[in-house]
Amino acid sequence: MRPDPPDEAIPSPDPQPLPPIEPKRWRCCHCGGTGLDSYAETCLHCEGLGFC
Numbered sequence: 845m846r847p848d849p850p851d852e853a854i855p856s857p858d859p860q861p862l863p864p865i866e867p868k869r870w871r872c873c874h875c876g877g878t879g880l881d882s883y884a885e886t887c888l889h890c891e892g893l894g895f896c
């Protein structure tokens with residue numbers, strides 16, 4: 845004789861793994877993320893980071 849399953853939906857406070865937080869930076873609109881401008885020099889927009 846099996847016990848009946850509970851009728852009520854028990855809220856399960858299972859800790860959900862947080863998704864990886866992406867840095868709040870965006871690919872540079874000037875160099876496209878390469879960090880270099882059209883002259884193959886350090887992008888002044890992002891200072892070579894590729895993000896701005």
Ligand SMILES: [Zn+2]
Pocket residue numbers: 871872873874875889890895896
């Ligand atoms: Zn930019």
Ligand SMILES: [Zn+2]
Pocket residue numbers: 872873874875876877879880887888889890891892893894895896
């Ligand atoms: Zn840039």
